[in-house]
Amino acid sequence: MTINNYNPDVLSCIANLSSDEVFTSPQLANKMLDLIPPHFFCDPTKRFLDPCSKSGVFLREIAKRLIKGLAPHFPDLQERLNHIFTKQLFGIGITTLTAQLSRRSLYCSREANGEYSVCTAFDDENGNIFYRTLSHQWENGRCIECGASQEVFARDEKLESHAYHFIHSYSPFFEQYNKMKFDVIIGNPPYQLSDGGAQASARPIYQKFVAQAKALQPEYLVMIIPARWYAGGKGLDEFRAEMLQDRQIRQLHDFPNSQDCFTGVEIKGGVCYFLWQKGSTGEAEIFTYEGNNLVSHAQRYLQEENLDIFIRSNEAVEIYHKVKGFNEVSFNEWISSRKPFGFDTKFKGYAKNKDNTVKYYANKAINYISRGEVSVNRDWIDRYKLFVPKAIGSGDGREDLVKPILAEPNSCCSETYLVFGPFDDERTARNVISYIQTKFFHFMLTIKKNTQDATKKVYEFIPMQDFSQSWNDEKLYAKYGLTPDEIAFIEAMIRPMERNDVE
Numbered sequence: 001m002t003i004n005n006y007n008p009d010v011l012s013c014i015a016n017l018s019s020d021e022v023f024t025s026p027q028l029a030n031k032m033l034d035l036i037p038p039h040f041f042c043d044p045t046k047r048f049l050d051p052c053s054k055s056g057v058f059l060r061e062i063a064k065r066l067i068k069g070l071a072p073h074f075p076d077l078q079e080r081l082n083h084i085f086t087k088q089l090f091g092i093g094i095t096t097l098t099a100q101l102s103r104r105s106l107y108c109s110r111e112a113n114g115e116y117s118v119c120t121a122f123d124d125e126n127g128n129i130f131y132r133t134l135s136h137q138w139e140n141g142r143c144i145e146c147g148a149s150q151e152v153f154a155r156d157e158k159l160e161s162h163a164y165h166f167i168h169s170y171s172p173f174f175e176q177y178n179k180m181k182f183d184v185i186i187g188n189p190p191y192q193l194s195d196g197g198a199q200a201s202a203r204p205i206y207q208k209f210v211a212q213a214k215a216l217q218p219e220y221l222v223m224i225i226p227a228r229w230y231a232g233g234k235g236l237d238e239f240r241a242e243m244l245q246d247r248q249i250r251q252l253h254d255f256p257n258s259q260d261c262f263t264g265v266e267i268k269g270g271v272c273y274f275l276w277q278k279g280s281t282g283e284a285e286i287f288t289y290e291g292n293n294l295v296s297h298a299q300r301y302l303q304e305e306n307l308d309i310f311i312r313s314n315e316a317v318e319i320y321h322k323v324k325g326f327n328e329v330s331f332n333e334w335i336s337s338r339k340p341f342g343f344d345t346k347f348k349g350y351a352k353n354k355d356n357t358v359k360y361y362a363n364k365a366i367n368y369i370s371r372g373e374v375s376v377n378r379d380w381i382d383r384y385k386l387f388v389p390k391a392i393g394s395g396d397g398r399e400d401l402v403k404p405i406l407a408e409p410n411s412c413c414s415e416t417y418l419v420f421g422p423f424d425d426e427r428t429a430r431n432v433i434s435y436i437q438t439k440f441f442h443f444m445l446t447i448k449k450n451t452q453d454a455t456k457k458v459y460e461f462i463p464m465q466d467f468s469q470s471w472n473d474e475k476l477y478a479k480y481g482l483t484p485d486e487i488a489f490i491e492a493m494i495r496p497m498e499r500n501d502v503e
Contacts, residue, residue: 022262024188024224029057032222033065035251035275036184040220042069046088049182049218051166052189052209053091053129056102062186063089063106082121085112090128090182092173094190095160099131130173134163137170145169146208152194162193167208185213186222191267204228207239217278224261224273227254231309231448231458232269244303244310251275252302253287254312256450260292269450286314309448315489316447320461322480323444328463334432335456336419338390341412342376348414359411361387374412377419382409384429385421386436392454399495400449402436418456423467434470439494440477446493 040046041062050058066084067077074080085107093099103126104110109117112127119127136143138150145168153161165171166189189209192202206225213221229236229243243249252274258267288296298314304321311317349360349367356368358381374381386404393400404420406429413419420436423429435441441462449458465471477487 022188022191022265023055024057026057026061028224028261029061032186032224032273033058033061035222036220040184041065044070044073044083044088046183047180048089048184048186050091050187051185051213052094052164052187053102054094054098054188056091056105056129058186059089059091059102060105078120082119085119085127086121090177091130092165093129093131094164096131099129103127103129130165130176132172133157134161134165134168134171136161136163146193146205147203148193149195162190164190167212182216183219185216185218188224191226203234204236207236211239214276219278221276222273224271226267226269227272228269228451230312231450232453241308246276247281248276248278249274249284249302250277250280251285251287253289255289256312257290260289268452288314311447312450315486319482319486320447322482323461323463326463326480330460331462331464332456332459333464334420335459337456338418339415340377340417340419341374343414345415357410360413361405361407361411361417362414363416369412380419380422381412383422383424384408384426385419385423386429386432387413387417388420389416390418390454391452393452401442401495402445404433404436406430406433428467431467431470434472435465435467438471438473438476439490439496440473442494443490
């Protein structure tokens, strides 16, 4: 095929709006649609809804399947098209622009009743791609239903308010379609909204789309969302608990690297898509991918006994149970909370002089402060300890290595770091470093850490050791009785530490 004959699918070429509102490629959309029973695309009574349509790709790919599957029911092509577009396919645009783009993708015309529309049965320009400008309802600076910040989204009417119809109960969409049952809901919802906080912070919003979709009780639900909910995420505790306990989730497809789904888009912690089937029960199938290759498949419940997180790796589950069986104290009991000495990240310290003699570590710089300025844990100043960054890497457990700083007596730090310790002598501190340098330590960390943030709680599953001795992986593998296959898995999962990984 020459370049002159190359005619790419336009929906595979669209640039993403942002890392929050990501377009789905036709290839990915079809992988998600493959989870729906094939006979649904041969049934003229089934209704499909994309509640967060951006490019219209899901509806377009469903239409292709229905056009083929309904041929025996409607031999006449135009009659078939009119039935599919008016009776079976529905979408909600997330903005004015995406609603227009979705209509163009589905009807081949920006206006559903336009001259070039492939459907001849609509009497208005919107067809079944619903969108109207919607206002948030503010109370105490937040939208009462989606939590959007009034400071950020109380905008001029000409600007998008990002008041998504599907997650606002007063939306005219529900007034228009409140008696309609949707058999399949599928989509890629917006991931987060700016919350008006410091440093462009944002709060997740995708969980509200999942909850609303379940509330409509379709036969099947498929959505692709960030995987951060597995073990963290701002305000996601209730959502995580609900997902872990939901036995109607039949499949979970996990992509630790988001670029395996969305080229050029980094979503820290990766992404996943899931299949939910109403009324079903039992273990879910867990699929893990790397570089678009399936690397692991298992059947298990999403929630392990007495755990409030999802263990991402199928292979890690048995290792976790072996280590847990020792009933050891958690290593995180030796880890400080944020602001270990009372200083935030903005305070940088001073140059050394007769008053400022205590070493002060702040964001890779070393300055000095006076002892009198330390308001918290002042007794730690003159003991050995380790300073470890509170933000580590990007959420990729293969690369996010803990790099401790050995802090001698007469030192403290800013909120940039957590404190491991303190310790009575340098030998103990160095033995702790030997433990941190092991692949075992980092593997146990990845069970709970899937984002950049590395607070005290993500170290929960790392067991405490006897630090009168140094540690290496061989000792730890033998202690916990790991099999050759389990050892090989850990060795393949974690990049080895290098000399410059410890300061």
